Amino acid sequence: MKKVDNDKTTARRGFLKNIAASVVAASAVVPAALKAGDDPALIKEPEWGSKLGMPADKNLYGLPSPYEHNVTRRVHKLLSSGDMYASVAMTPIHELSGIITPNGLFFHRSHGGAAIVDPNDYRLVIHGLVENPLVLTLDELKRYPSESRIHFIECPANGSTGWRSPQFNTLQFMKGMMSSAEWTGVKLSTLLKDVGIKPEAKWALAEGSDNSHMGRTLPVEKLLDDAMVVWAQNGEALRPEQGYPVRLLVPGWEGNLNVKWLKSIEFGDKPWHAKEETSKYTMLTPSGKAIRYFWPMEVNSVITSPCPDKPWKDLKKGDLVEIEGLAWSGQGTIKGVDISFDGGKNWVEANLKGLVLPKSWTRFSFMYKWDGKPILLSSRAYDDAGYVQPTIDEEVKAVGVEGIYHRNAIVTWEVKANGEVNNVHIRS
Amino acid sequence: MKKVDNDKTTARRGFLKNIAASVVAASAVVPAALKAGDDPALIKEPEWGSKLGMPADKNLYGLPSPYEHNVTRRVHKLLSSGDMYASVAMTPIHELSGIITPNGLFFHRSHGGAAIVDPNDYRLVIHGLVENPLVLTLDELKRYPSESRIHFIECPANGSTGWRSPQFNTLQFMKGMMSSAEWTGVKLSTLLKDVGIKPEAKWALAEGSDNSHMGRTLPVEKLLDDAMVVWAQNGEALRPEQGYPVRLLVPGWEGNLNVKWLKSIEFGDKPWHAKEETSKYTMLTPSGKAIRYFWPMEVNSVITSPCPDKPWKDLKKGDLVEIEGLAWSGQGTIKGVDISFDGGKNWVEANLKGLVLPKSWTRFSFMYKWDGKPILLSSRAYDDAGYVQPTIDEEVKAVGVEGIYHRNAIVTWEVKANGEVNNVHIRS
Numbered sequence: 056m057k058k059v060d061n062d063k064t065t066a067r068r069g070f071l072k073n074i075a076a077s078v079v080a081a082s083a084v085v086p087a088a089l090k091a092g093d094d095p096a097l098i099k100e101p102e103w104g105s106k107l108g109m110p111a112d113k114n115l116y117g118l119p120s121p122y123e124h125n126v127t128r129r130v131h132k133l134l135s136s137g138d139m140y141a142s143v144a145m146t147p148i149h150e151l152s153g154i155i156t157p158n159g160l161f162f163h164r165s166h167g168g169a170a171i172v173d174p175n176d177y178r179l180v181i182h183g184l185v186e187n188p189l190v191l192t193l194d195e196l197k198r199y200p201s202e203s204r205i206h207f208i209e210c211p212a213n214g215s216t217g218w219r220s221p222q223f224n225t226l227q228f229m230k231g232m233m234s235s236a237e238w239t240g241v242k243l244s245t246l247l248k249d250v251g252i253k254p255e256a257k258w259a260l261a262e263g264s265d266n267s268h269m270g271r272t273l274p275v276e277k278l279l280d281d282a283m284v285v286w287a288q289n290g291e292a293l294r295p296e297q298g299y300p301v302r303l304l305v306p307g308w309e310g311n312l313n314v315k316w317l318k319s320i321e322f323g324d325k326p327w328h329a330k331e332e333t334s335k336y337t338m339l340t341p342s343g344k345a346i347r348y349f350w351p352m353e354v355n356s357v358i359t360s361p362c363p364d365k366p367w368k369d370l371k372k373g374d375l376v377e378i379e380g381l382a383w384s385g386q387g388t389i390k391g392v393d394i395s396f397d398g399g400k401n402w403v404e405a406n407l408k409g410l411v412l413p414k415s416w417t418r419f420s421f422m423y424k425w426d427g428k429p430i431l432l433s434s435r436a437y438d439d440a441g442y443v444q445p446t447i448d449e450e451v452k453a454v455g456v457e458g459i460y461h462r463n464a465i466v467t468w469e470v471k472a473n474g475e476v477n478n479v480h481i482r483s
Numbered sequence: 484m485k486k487v488d489n490d491k492t493t494a495r496r497g498f499l500k501n502i503a504a505s506v507v508a509a510s511a512v513v514p515a516a517l518k519a520g521d522d523p524a525l526i527k528e529p530e531w532g533s534k535l536g537m538p539a540d541k542n543l544y545g546l547p548s549p550y551e552h553n554v555t556r557r558v559h560k561l562l563s564s565g566d567m568y569a570s571v572a573m574t575p576i577h578e579l580s581g582i583i584t585p586n587g588l589f590f591h592r593s594h595g596g597a598a599i600v601d602p603n604d605y606r607l608v609i610h611g612l613v614e615n616p617l618v619l620t621l622d623e624l625k626r627y628p629s630e631s632r633i634h635f636i637e638c639p640a641n642g643s644t645g646w647r648s649p650q651f652n653t654l655q656f657m658k659g660m661m662s663s664a665e666w667t668g669v670k671l672s673t674l675l676k677d678v679g680i681k682p683e684a685k686w687a688l689a690e691g692s693d694n695s696h697m698g699r700t701l702p703v704e705k706l707l708d709d710a711m712v713v714w715a716q717n718g719e720a721l722r723p724e725q726g727y728p729v730r731l732l733v734p735g736w737e738g739n740l741n742v743k744w745l746k747s748i749e750f751g752d753k754p755w756h757a758k759e760e761t762s763k764y765t766m767l768t769p770s771g772k773a774i775r776y777f778w779p780m781e782v783n784s785v786i787t788s789p790c791p792d793k794p795w796k797d798l799k800k801g802d803l804v805e806i807e808g809l810a811w812s813g814q815g816t817i818k819g820v821d822i823s824f825d826g827g828k829n830w831v832e833a834n835l836k837g838l839v840l841p842k843s844w845t846r847f848s849f850m851y852k853w854d855g856k857p858i859l860l861s862s863r864a865y866d867d868a869g870y871v872q873p874t875i876d877e878e879v880k881a882v883g884v885e886g887i888y889h890r891n892a893i894v895t896w897e898v899k900a901n902g903e904v905n906n907v908h909i910r911s
Contacts, residue, residue: 101604103744104692108596109723111563111570115555117587119544120727122602123720127543135539142539152667152715153631158585159545160719168536174550176529194797200805200850203581203837239580264532287580289717291588292551295537299548316531369622377628409631410838422628 119159126150128160129227134216140168141267143210144296145231148357148381149364153409154205154416156234158294164210164232166267166331169296170316177300179284183259183322186251193300197286199241204283207383207416209233209352210310211336215459217466217478224478226362229466233383235416238304240285243278243320256322260329261303264318270329271312271336272348273305275322281306281414284317307385307414308350309460311336341455352385354444355463356392356419356436367474372427378405380434382417387440389417398431398467398481399446405434431481433467448483547587554578556588557655562644568596569695571638572724573659576785576809577792582633582837582844584662586722592638592660594695594759597724598744605728607712611687611750614679621728625714627669632711635811635844637661637780638738639764643887645894645906652906654790657894661811663844666732668713671706671748684750688757689731692746698757699740699764700776701733703750709734709842712745735813735842736778739764769883780813782872783891784820784847784864795902800855806833808862810845815868817845826859826895826909827874833862859909861895876911 119126128144135142143164146156156162163169174193182188210232216222217229252275259278263269273282283304286293293299298315305312311331326332326348337345358380361367370376382389389411393402405419419434437443445453450464469477547554556572563570571592574584584590591597602621610616638660644650645657680703687706691697701710711732714721721727726743733740739759754760754776765773786808789795798804810817817839821830833847847862865871873881878892897905 101600101692103598103600103694104696104746105694107568108593108598108693110567110596111572111591111593112558112567114724115557115572116547117556117589117722117724119586119720120599120602120723122727126719128545129543130540139538139540140535144539144543151718152629153665153718155583155665155718157717157719158547159587161545163539165536165539168538170531170536171548172529172531174548198802198804200848201580201807203846205838237581237583264529265536266531266533268532289585290579290581290583291554291585292547294545295548296542296545299550318532374626376626379629410633418631420628 126160128162129231131228134228141166143232145227146234147227147364148231148233149226149359149362151359154235154412154418155289156236158236158289158291158297161234161236161288161294161297162210162232163296164310165265165296165315166269167265170265171295172264172299172316174300179301179317180319181246181250182319184253184256184324185322186253187249189246189250193286196241196284196301199245201239201241202283203237203239204306205235205237205410205412205415206304206306207233207235207414208310208313209383209385211352211460214355214462214466218462218464219459222478224363226357226359226364229478230357232310236288237290238283238285239287240283240301240304243282243284244280246284247279252322255324258323258326260319260321260323260327261312261314261317262319262321263298263314263316265316269311269314269331270327271314271331272326272329273312277305277308277350305350307352309336309352312350336460338454338460339458349461352383353461353463354382354384354386354389354436354438354440354442356380356382356434356444357466358394358432358434358468361432361470361474361476362468363476363478366476367425367470370425370474372425374425376423376425378421378423378432380405380419382407382419382434382436383415384436384438384440384442385414386442387438388413390437390439392419392437393435394421395433395435396430399433399435399465402435427472429472430470431467431479432470433465433481435465447480554588556590557659559656562656569594571660573655574662575655575792576659576661577654577787577790579787582663582846583717584664586664586717586719586725589662589664589716589722589725590638590660591724592738593693593724593743594697595693598693599723600692600727600744602728607729607745608747609674609678610747612681612684612752613750614681615677617674617678621714624669624712624729627673629667629669630711631665631667632734633663633665633838633840633843634732634734635661635663635842636738636741637811637813639780639888642783642890642894646890646892647887650906650908652791654785654787654792657906658785660738664716665718666711666713667715668711668729668732671710671712672708674712675707680750683752686751686754688747688749688751688755689740689742689745690747690749691726691742691744693744697739697742697759698755699742699759700754700757701740705733705736705778733778735780737764737780740778764888766882766888767886777889780811781889781891782810782812782814782817782864782866782868782870784808784810784862784872785894786822786860786862786896789860789898789902789904790896791904791906794904795853795898798853798902800853802853804851804853806849806851806860808833808847810835810847810862810864811843812864812866812868812870813842814870815866816841818865818867820847820865821863822849823861823863824858827861827863827893830863855900857900858898859895859907860898861893861909863893875908
């Protein structure tokens with residue numbers, strides 16, 4: 056028996072090799088029926104089909120395939136202190152699927168590097184204008200009832216790199232200062248029941264324990280609404296660069312408000328005017344005055360396929376292809392996304408697909424028959440809070456050209472006849 | 484100015500060190516108000532608060548904190564071929580939060596190791612009783628409209644290790660042959676529109692391209708219902724041990740049917756009786772006969788906190804603590820979960836929390852006031868298909884004691900007065 060089987064196998068393999076070429080050739084361009092007589096079961100026997108793979112005791116904490124080595128976060132000297140301690144590592148959103156960003160690719164920005172915190176020495180202090188100030192260890196914090204929510208986090212500077220010169224022409228560097236995850240922790244409103252906020256407490260200062268002592272002022276209303284103190288991300292402990300062991304989560308608001316390595320929350324009767332909210336994170340207006348304490352990330356969208364990093368390859372005139380993208384709003388739930396093929400003159404409605412959750416990435420899709428002609432491809436999202444993504448002209452009118460924060464204007468891709476994609480600015 | 488600030492800082496630090504001891508001592512056991520006069524803002528200055536952290540250009544594909552080094556998949560010689568090529572690596576579900584398992588911790592089982600597949604040489608063949616057999620490259624496959632769904636995958640042997648001797652007394656080895664993720668790919672029903680199944684096609688053989696040539700027979704109805712051909716998991720490409728670059732996803736059905744490194748789908752008019760469905764993956768019954776082609780994973784649940792791997796620590800009589808667990812059903816959506824404190828005599832209803840999705844992990848929760856006495860803690864899930872988790876007696880009556888597959892009987896934890904937890908079997 057055994058011998059016969061082996062002979063069969065060898066014969067199979069031989070036959071395979073003969074048809075392999077034709078099969079591969081036929082399938083290299085578009086889906087193709089096989090030639091009569093070919094046995095499609097006998098697709099080329101791959102080398103990995105006849106040798107042992109990776110044993111189960113290797114990579115007990117796993118990593119991506121070596122063939123995915125190019126799918127990483129990226130940093131840029133223009134977006135960093137030269138030494139990369141005050142910098143941002145951007146997510147390859149053109150490579151992502153769905154609404155979960157794997158933790159290894161989640162964007163991060165820090166002002167003095169990612170602190171490596173010893174969870175045994177970690178303490179969270181809640182104090183100030185409260186009845187019962189608390190100091191919690193990590194174990195004590197985790198004893199509170201937990202909740203899990205899927206939310207994006209976005210740096211308010213996201214998009215500025217596609218706007219100001221140098222005008223980046225890659226999606227990763229244009230919009231990669233955001234990611235999305237399932238977060239687990241305790242609602243701050245639950246913790247505050249044990250703390251008891253005094254009536255005069257209207258503001259709170261959340262401070263990180265890293266060397267930059269990143270601190271931001273937040274209004275009590277938001278903290279009591281949907282803010283959380285989180286310790287897990289996509290099922291596991293927060294990563295160091297995400298604030299391990301504990302960060303603040305203020306769904307839909309500026310990334311820097313989601314304070315990492317959270318050390319303390321202090322309640323007071325007025326804003327703190329911390330350094331990050333005076334030297335940074337203010338919105339310059341045409342008048343030269345800056346808007347302060349402007350928190351929510353506005354309705355936004357971008358087409359992720361195609362994009363400059365992911366052009367249309369091997370598309371023939373008449374081929375059907377999926378146009379796909381991400382829409383999000385820090386002020387509510389995405390209600391719809393329109394797509395334009397002529398740079399915003401005419402619009403058609405795209406389909407929302409998968410989970411559509413508040414303050415969360417939402418995928419949109421449009422099946423398009425490529426006619427081989429150049430197009431100006433734009434997306435425009437609107438949310439259930441009544442906001443619509445502005446044109447560049449509308450945005451400039453409101454906040455001018457200098458400000459680098461909260462730029463959520465419609466993005467347009469120039470898709471050339473050869474499938475190449477460029478970031479272009481449509482102005483009237 | 485600078486000098487003054489530095490002096491202030493030094494003074495602060497000095498004061499800190501003095502109160503640190505009392506703060507830490509006070510908070511080491513339970514949340515505690517601070518002593519009058521203590522300034523809780525001056526919590527012990529941690530060492531990481533005054534030195535640079537990890538720069539942004541390090542770990543461009545990130546990893547967990549070094550303090551989480553114990554949170555890994557685990558293998559066991561009793562559940563392996565000794566050389567670990569035919570083995571299973573189990574997920575530390577006692578360490579997970581929410582309903583997403585990070586890809587690095589997703590359980591995997593293979594029969595000849597995890598194949599390392601070159602995506603450029605990858606081909607998917609769909610053939611047999613079809614009008615138009617197809618050979619697709621990875622790029623061609625990804626051109627189809629994609630969908631993303633959150634589903635668990637569970638090995639049918641999951642739970643058998645807590646049932647048969649040696650009776651494992653850890654949740655990771657009892658129930659760690661399952662994980663959950665957001666999967667992205669194309670619905671097979673969409674692909675099959677291009678293929679055209681012949682009327683006489685009732686069955687299909689899905690085959691992997693790894694050395695074990697893992698192959699399973701599936702009924703056409705399931706493939707046309709909700710089966711998918713997936714290439715991404717939690718936003719990124721499938722990991723090698725999950726079938727990179729492409730696996731079959733048959734939501735809610737036996738893990739081994741979700742064929743990895745998917746090479747071909749062949750349609751036919753009868754089952755194939757492949758080796759894995761004759762030598763393995765059949766359900767032995769008391770009569771000595773085996774049930775074949777039994778696919779869906781039945782309604783199930785387990786309490787993940789507390790559990791043998793995660794006992795109750797430092798709980799004082801009267802402390803409130805969250806009892807938390809996972810419920811799932813391959814036949815529908817979890818409708819509810821009951822909890823018993825006396826080994827199944829009396830039941831109370833737990834709360835479902837977070838997203839409640841079909842054929843997906845669902846978290847349940849119950850806030851419990853620990854009275855310091857030993858309890859027998861059990862959970863019992865029911866789904867919207869009308870199924871309820873059986874007792875061990877009911878299960879044994881139906882499938883006997885020998886079978887290792889599809890054991891979804893109620894799990895009971897003996898929680899001792901000291902908080903220690905053991906896996907016990909409740910029989911009448």
